[in-house]
Amino acid sequence: MQLLEALFDPRRVLLVGASERIGSIGKLLVKNLESFGGELVCKSGPAPLDDCGEFDLAIIATPGDHVLRITQELSHRARAIIVLSAGFGETGTQGRDAQANLVHSARPARVIGPNCFGLQDCNRRLNASISAGLPLGGGDISLVSQAGTYAMAAATHSYDARLRFGKVIALGNTSDISASELVAELRDDPETETLCFALESLPDARAFVEEVERTTPSKPVIVYKAGKTDVGARTAASHTGALAAPTTMLRHTLRQAGAVQVDSGEELFDAAQVLDVRPLPNGPRMGVVSNSGGAAVELTDALAGQGLTVPELSDSLRQRIAAELPTYASSRNPVDITPVWADYSRLYAHLVETLATSKEVDAIVVVLAHRAAEDADAIEAITQSCQMLRTTQAEVPIYAYAIGRSGVLQALHSLRDTGIPCFDAPHRVARAVAHAYQYGQARSRAGTQLPPLANRHDVQAEDKRIELADLLTRRGIAVAPSWRCSSVDEVADVDVQLPAVVKIADAEHRTDRDGVRLDIRSRVELHAAAEEMLIRAAGGDVLVQQQISGVEVVVGALRDPVLGPIVMVGLGGIWVEVFDDVQFALAPIRHDDALALIAQLRAYPLLCGARGTPAVNLDSVADVVVHLAQLCADEPNISTITLNPVMATATGAVAVDWKLTS
Amino acid sequence: MQLLEALFDPRRVLLVGASERIGSIGKLLVKNLESFGGELVCKSGPAPLDDCGEFDLAIIATPGDHVLRITQELSHRARAIIVLSAGFGETGTQGRDAQANLVHSARPARVIGPNCFGLQDCNRRLNASISAGLPLGGGDISLVSQAGTYAMAAATHSYDARLRFGKVIALGNTSDISASELVAELRDDPETETLCFALESLPDARAFVEEVERTTPSKPVIVYKAGKTDVGARTAASHTGALAAPTTMLRHTLRQAGAVQVDSGEELFDAAQVLDVRPLPNGPRMGVVSNSGGAAVELTDALAGQGLTVPELSDSLRQRIAAELPTYASSRNPVDITPVWADYSRLYAHLVETLATSKEVDAIVVVLAHRAAEDADAIEAITQSCQMLRTTQAEVPIYAYAIGRSGVLQALHSLRDTGIPCFDAPHRVARAVAHAYQYGQARSRAGTQLPPLANRHDVQAEDKRIELADLLTRRGIAVAPSWRCSSVDEVADVDVQLPAVVKIADAEHRTDRDGVRLDIRSRVELHAAAEEMLIRAAGGDVLVQQQISGVEVVVGALRDPVLGPIVMVGLGGIWVEVFDDVQFALAPIRHDDALALIAQLRAYPLLCGARGTPAVNLDSVADVVVHLAQLCADEPNISTITLNPVMATATGAVAVDWKLTS
Incomplete structure (x- = not known):
């Protein structure tokens, strides 16, 4: 100050x-x-x-x-x-x-x-x-x-x-x-x-x-x-790094911080206008009053496109509204009073008051098309209703959308000067109101402070699969039982539960050498597969692993030059790169926030048991996110760490493949 | 007429x-x-x-x-x-x-x-x-x-x-x-x-x-x-029907018809303004000339957001530009002439001409911020340059973005009256120019008339899996070899190649009864699985099928009340419903158009061999689309038909599961 x-x-x-x-x-x-x-x-x-x-x-x-x-x-x-x-x-x-x-x-x-x-x-x-x-x-x-x-x-x-x-x-x-x-x-x-x-x-x-x-x-x-390409340089070319476009990470972390994010200067000022007026909408239900049916349809589309709704009104409310309207007008939401210009003042004021006190909508958008936008009496009547409503318990926010030639500016000024945000395009009013609604929601959820960055340990984590597996296990992350073997003899000693997987240990060469053999169901198959993979590994090790089934999830963490430790969660497997369905947050992260992060994935319904598959244990997935975030926050020498896939099941979440860059 | x-x-x-x-x-x-x-x-x-x-x-x-x-x-x-x-x-x-x-x-x-x-x-x-x-x-x-x-x-x-x-x-x-x-x-x-x-x-x-x-x-x-919910009523509740939101189908089919589709009245008129002026941009490369660095950054973001580019200029071109500019100005694209208002007329005109004749950009967007938007001489100079360029071979389209108080209207009028589309917000100019570019691309591809709807056959297609399989086969669609069996004895006679699949024949009950057994590798396993599935089928049949691996694709066709026969292609498997990555087209469809349809899928890179997997045979997938479209077009008694999944491989495409509603 x-x-x-x-x-x-x-x-x-x-x-x-x-x-x-x-x-x-x-x-x-x-x-x-x-x-x-x-x-x-x-x-x-x-x-x-x-x-x-x-x-x-x-x-x-x-x-x-x-x-x-x-x-x-x-x-x-x-x-x-x-x-x-x-x-x-x-x-x-x-x-x-x-x-x-x-x-x-x-x-x-x-x-x-x-x-x-x-x-x-x-x-x-x-x-x-x-x-x-x-x-x-x-x-x-x-x-x-x-x-x-x-x-x-x-x-x-x-x-x-x-x-x-x-x-x-x-x-x-x-x-x-x-x-x-x-x-x-x-x-x-x-x-x-x-x-x-x-x-x-x-x-x-x-x-x-x-x-x-x-x-x-x-x-x-x-x-x-x-x-959009300016937050900072990115060096890591790993999987997590490649997905971690700086703009995306900043966007995700700001959203979790409750910021209202906009994509243009116009949207910035539109959002400011709406957010500076209280109250905020308590819910997404919009009541629309229009003198133009066509404009109301476009506005309804725009509101729906922003996640807001224009709900049907109750029969009793519709009857009360219809009693005031011409017979050919529509008492449904959006309410279309039709071009009855002689009656604009009375009808707009009446309908604003009726809707505001109905408890059936969370906000009202008034559409003033052409003649109505130039009708000073109607605008005065709306502002008076709005001011009257502010003195009651029944207050819901009122917004306006005015259409007409540049003379419509006068309507904008009159309404805005009395605290009714008014815009000249349906997408602008819809977008701004959606920001107000979403900020209200975010604010009511807010108050979860980030855990502080802990003192930094200095663990000797090297880029060896098994050692990293140990590190993960110590950190509370379950990994598929795995054995690194350099010969068929070593494989013979492995006590793996079947079905099993054998793969080239060096992840870099797995794809180009066709270095994974899945679904091994007998010791005979295991030895044959190990022999083959050892040849393909060309002197390198193979990894024998218990095969785990489940929904494939990716969990990663990285140290960003400007955002610091960051954690990522997304749907794994071959689809993740195509659909880019990942979410980022600052690390460390609280369990509740990790759950909220997972819920923001587009593929969230799959985790909850869509298509008849059982729901996975979301708490287990969130635990992996929390623990990996903490590991990255604690270890400044970790650049990126990626668990892909983590197999999520009804009972837990087990990392099946992992990779670290120091 | x-x-x-x-x-x-x-x-x-x-x-x-x-x-x-x-x-x-x-x-x-x-x-x-x-x-x-x-x-x-x-x-x-x-x-x-x-x-x-x-x-x-x-x-x-x-x-x-x-x-x-x-x-x-x-x-x-x-x-x-x-x-x-x-x-x-x-x-x-x-x-x-x-x-x-x-x-x-x-x-x-x-x-x-x-x-x-x-x-x-x-x-x-x-x-x-x-x-x-x-x-x-x-x-x-x-x-x-x-x-x-x-x-x-x-x-x-x-x-x-x-x-x-x-x-x-x-x-x-x-x-x-x-x-x-x-x-x-x-x-x-x-x-x-x-x-x-x-x-x-x-x-x-x-x-x-x-x-x-x-x-x-x-x-x-x-x-x-x-x-958005008004094209017509939808009755089919099948998988294809559920995905076939009328708005989506209309949008996809109009895009294939080369229409410029917009989402608001404002966008309609903005697009009209740009499309009514020729030439259209031949490519996506935009040259930007601005007197405000901040506005140029926002515009560049908006252009990039619409799939347009603001490319680096060649060294020689930059040197020519720099020679005219103050030392603290930027000769890079976007060119920032900085607020040197005394020199606006000369600089804007010179830079427009230099960029237009450079062959390094496909269109020019001039930014006129505040003082420049009110500078009648600068605007006159730009329009003169534009008119001069129209008489040369070097013509590229010129657009403008003017920022300022409502007085900026005068600049808009002057520019538009001389054929330079001008807008007052960066997203509006970017969106409109993108429409012009995309229409130019679509027009150059256009001319592929739809095949006419053929005479209608009347095939006795019933909702029996095997019979439908025959119908598909006759139509040139490969299906996985399948045997419908009602007893273990029948299964014993089946000459299926292993690995095999056994599933409850009635698709409705497959999920809730856990009615699929995959990856059967021996006759012993096959018989055990068949026995189990027959019990779960509770009197119904089971289907024994050769197991096919590949990238899962969904191909469907339906008869829409207003759009008529429609074909759909998308990525199959559990992800399709979450990511809704499907494309629709009018049926029948030509092979080339089917290939273009597949190329519009977000998951297209996967079909082309992302992640080290081999590319699938796209022609085979397109053939399935063509044949299924023709089948639906020919048979008015087919309501919906869904092949999900079709397994696409490097050598072909084979339907593994199919469902028809008459």
């Missing part, structure tokens, strides 16, 4: 790089900074700062080669420094070194930027940015962006879509103050109710996910991650 | 239900009809028509109970009749009967409606609709809608998005003139280049798909099908 105070509520601000030249950034900044309530000191030219006192916030807009000297001078005089100047990390290796020097030289002052847009506090009229003008204030939505684009877009959306912001900040090169730090600060900020992040890279991904997880029980965190 | 002429180019038009009353539909219609060039005769009141001559088009807007008499009177006097009046099929059984009477009474005149919006010819200023005002004319996009909503939206989009329409028609209850008939008419219409359909139901689905297939080689057909 001290950081936020220095940034957004400074008493004394220093601008270095002020100018009188028309069209210059320096002049724009002077003008921008005039509106805030504190003291502004302006410096131009490259002269030393001399004795100008201490500052909460300093803004540097000089050419890049002066910046380092200025940050040095300011290090003990300013609490925070915004470096607008470019020419640092974005230009290559040399620039990255200069940037590291800059941050170092500024200590103990904190740095925003360099190469950034700056920041704005819309409520305090603080505009420490390169944008002329502030977004509409009066709001408690805060936006942290990396690119200036989304900070600019905030202003656009505040005017076009009546989205009301509090704090807006763009981090540019993100050399010091990070996204994760700002999650933590904004969580405790009484002026922020909804957090928005638009990020391109996320070098502190694990800290970010952990802070989001701490925040979502009290405030929604909306995350737009642009630049 | 005669039908189109009567509807959209009438010389004499009759309006029944004209009125002078202010606010009435009758008065609105009189006013709407004033602008077209032919003769208008207006009748009010319920009196008989008397001797008023013959008409190309009659419009009826009287109360519903007069309509039948009027259509009778008009049947030989008008070529086409638009019935705007409501109160027919949409009200229930009685209304549907009245509607059938209406169509019958009007013969030989053709009927649009009842309960409809009417039609418009924007170029001829013909407004035979209930909407005040016409969309912008001057275009060759024709729209056929069921709901009036999309006809209204056409007007909105024509003004807001400068989309230029030719013919607009809304069919309402679609009692007579159908969507498929209009596809055929518009295909031959020299004034229509782009066909748009917004439909809720599609009772003539097969004819529609076939007409679309005939059209797409010459003109794009964009289809928005709203109301």
Whole structure:
């Protein structure tokens, strides 16, 4: 909070790089900074700062080669420094070194930027940015962006879509103050109710996910991650590694942290609009009131496509609705009042109230098509009903979808200004409402903190199958009884239960040498198979293993450069790579969270006993996930570890094949 | 074409239900009809028509109970009749009967409606609709809608998005003139280049798909099908039937017909805008020129999400680009010129020309963020470059994405008016461009007409496994050698090759009675298994079958109430239901199209030999699809037939289990 105070509520601000030249950034900044309530000191030219006192916030807009000297001078005089100047990390290796020097030289002052847009506090009229003008204030939505684009877009959306912001900040090169730090600060900020992040890279991904997880029980965190191949380099080419696309891992872990994840700037601002209005929908049942049947059908499709429902209403409710409507109108949900424009005010208001108090829907979406979108009386009547309902116990959230020419903007503004989120396309309202519903669900489940990363052991795990099997067993993971043999004589001594499997021990060569023999049912077959596999192993060992049947599951763990230890679970066998049905979570993981992770697999119904097969023991599978996650978290020298398949049965889960990369 | 002429180019038009009353539909219609060039005769009141001559088009807007008499009177006097009046099929059984009477009474005149919006010819200023005002004319996009909503939206989009329409028609209850008939008419219409359909139901689905297939080689057909559970009732509860969701079947068959399918009205109009401009992109490589790095990143993500690419440029091209840019700008694709506003005109024009003539990209997307979107000179320079390029051999299509406050509309208009499709969100431009690219690909492949439905045989196919096996064999589908046995003695006589399978013959009881024994390797095991299965069959037969290994495929065929004979192929086994990886096509089907269908499966890589397994013989699988499709097409008494699994191997494809519902 001290950081936020220095940034957004400074008493004394220093601008270095002020100018009188028309069209210059320096002049724009002077003008921008005039509106805030504190003291502004302006410096131009490259002269030393001399004795100008201490500052909460300093803004540097000089050419890049002066910046380092200025940050040095300011290090003990300013609490925070915004470096607008470019020419640092974005230009290559040399620039990255200069940037590291800059941050170092500024200590103990904190740095925003360099190469950034700056920041704005819309409520305090603080505009420490390169944008002329502030977004509409009066709001408690805060936006942290990396690119200036989304900070600019905030202003656009505040005017076009009546989205009301509090704090807006763009981090540019993100050399010091990070996204994760700002999650933590904004969580405790009484002026922020909804957090928005638009990020391109996320070098502190694990800290970010952990802070989001701490925040979502009290405030929604909306995350737009642009630049889909940018989280960090991936080195492991193993099976787990190949599946572990960084974007996918980040997406999965953020979902488990309760974040609202979006795929575009538009969706970010749409979600913010809906999440900033309370209450949230308590369930997925949408009541729709429309003056256009066609628009209602499209909206219903869009809502269904987002996992929401437009349920049939009870007979008694339908009768009450029908009593007010023309005979050719539809009292079914979606309620189609038809184009009876003379009666719009009365009907919209009445139907909103009737549905809101019915307990048969969890939210209402009002469709205003063409003439209705231009009907100020109808819009006024809807907002009055909405305000009246807010004073009762019967409140459900109300959303709107307005169709018409660009003049429909007026309807959007009127509705949004009274707390009714309104959109101009059915997929936008459906998507935004779905975010509100899902966040409500996630929030009610939230509060499961991640277990802390344990002290690190240092086990001598080597890439030898049997030794790894021992390690797994010690960690509580059942493995199929296995014997590594280098000769037929050794195989003869193996006391394996039939049916058995013989395979080339070195997994790398198993496929190209046809190195697996399944379903061996006698000692004679076993010896013949072992002989054959030893030849194919060409000097290598074979593995004799008890054959286990079950549903094939893959469980893996890896150490990601930015997300740290990660655990993965998915359906195994040949299908997994085609359908890519895997889920990731931060490791370590609690048993309950592992169960929830497994439940998110598309193939979950198979584990629960679809197609007449018995349900597998989900707790056993979750145990494997928990134990493997803990192993990876404990052992920094493990790069990836993959159990594929783990055979899941009604009684347990047994790893049949395993592979480790240190 | 005669039908189109009567509807959209009438010389004499009759309006029944004209009125002078202010606010009435009758008065609105009189006013709407004033602008077209032919003769208008207006009748009010319920009196008989008397001797008023013959008409190309009659419009009826009287109360519903007069309509039948009027259509009778008009049947030989008008070529086409638009019935705007409501109160027919949409009200229930009685209304549907009245509607059938209406169509019958009007013969030989053709009927649009009842309960409809009417039609418009924007170029001829013909407004035979209930909407005040016409969309912008001057275009060759024709729209056929069921709901009036999309006809209204056409007007909105024509003004807001400068989309230029030719013919607009809304069919309402679609009692007579159908969507498929209009596809055929518009295909031959020299004034229509782009066909748009917004439909809720599609009772003539097969004819529609076939007409679309005939059209797409010459003109794009964009289809928005709203109301996702409405194609028709489904009765078969068999495996194939359960997977054959009507929406899915329609979607797959339309895709094979080359249709551009969209999921919303917005997407329909966006696609129309892009497809109506030529050339189409010849490939997926997009060159991006932006003044905002952040916006370029979001656009690149959106393009990639649509299967398009933003490729690296060659070194020589990058050097040429870099020579014109500031040093801190990026010459990589996406090219970021940075906010150098004084130089926008020159840079945008130069870069568009450089990229267009480079042969390294197949299309260009220009990003105009904030200040650039308001820079009339820059926009003028881009349009001039575009026009200059059209006169050269080097033409590639140019698209734009403009960001800014609602004032950005001016940029949209300027660009669109000169043939540069422009959008205000990255996902919209990406989605629309992807449609243009995919249609270009589909068109270049098109021209494969469906084989005609053959004369129908009448084979006595009964639901007996072995007899069906014979039928399949006669049709050229290999089945696993099988013997139906009712006693152990019969099993003793069976000359099956080992390993073998024994299963309860009645598939219904196989799962709940654990009625399958696999991998039988000796006659002793076979007899023991048969004995056990006969007990479990409880009086029923068992099936002894040679065990076949391979990749499990499902092939099915069914007779859909609206789409007619349909064939399905997918990955078999327990995964198919979870991942729903199946593809549908109209039956019969050509071998090449069957191969293309199989290639669309997500699991296709597995068939091609992923994971070290040998590739299966795709021609054999395609043969099964072709033969089963022909069987279903030939036999109207077959409801569904499912081969699951078909074992596909490197040498062939053999059905292992089969089921038929007559």
